[in-house]
């Protein structure tokens with residue numbers, strides 16, 4: 570389905586979901602997800618393991634069919650996707666340049682530009698098997714940028730990188746956003762970085778627990794219940810026992826009713 574033209578003149582969402590419900594077998598993975606993202610926004614989804622983050626991205630990408638609700642895309646929307654993990658056969662003798670041309674051939678110039686935009690201009694002739702974790706992630710980013718995406722989606726794009734590596738990766742994402750104007754939707758566990766690099770954060774746990782600016786979400790009791798206190802920027806992820814009760818309007822409450830101490834996110 571495509572988005573209708575905006576009557577208000579406000580910028581249309583690139584993609585949005587309304588009342589989205591995803592079931593796999595008899596298990597409800599996601600329920601009642603209302604979401605939208607606009608050009609130039611950086612939105613991060615946080616949530617404990619198994620909370621439905623990847624499933625949500627896959628649903629937006631069209632790989633998972635909603636059981637209920639709808640997804641609407643701006644006509645002609647171009648998506649770029651950096652997957653959570655990609656395992657290449659280490660014995661496969663493939664260079665970065667060749668990898669970027671799979672499964673669709675790309676010209677040398679486009680490949681070079683994508684590598685520059687991803688911050689690794691000099692590695693085109695390097696074997697994929699010899700790349701560091703950070704370089705590998707940037708090649709995946711370059712591959713997503715080849716699509717010239719309106720919306721770049723990253724599923725834990727900085728997974729496996731150390732803190733400085735992850736911070737540098739997210740700075741690169743911000744550069745890409747600034748230079749191309751694309752929107753960015755990312756799943757991340759790097760909460761300390763996320764909190765500084767996002768315009769908006771969505772805390773997911775099968776449903777949207779809270780959302781808003783990083784400052785607002787960091788103060789929300791439900792977020793604190795999920796993620797606890799930070800220790801030198803490395804916040805522990807706790808498996809969430811869903812023991813909080815939402816008020817009628819709490820699912821989309823932007824912030825706590827009473828101010829609380831902001832956790833140390835950084």
Ligand SMILES: Nc1ncnc2c1ncn2[C@@H]1O[C@H](COP(=O)(O)OP(=O)(O)OP(=O)(O)O)[C@@H](O)[C@H]1O
Pocket residue numbers: 593598616617618619620621622623624625
């Ligand atoms: N293809 C599938 N078949 C069965 N169950 C699935 C499938 N895909 C996801 N699930 C289940 O859906 C739930 C959400 O999984 P998902 O990968 O979306 O969570 P996540 O928040 O991205 O987790 P993580 O942080 O560990 O990557 C999990 O309970 C998972 O086991």
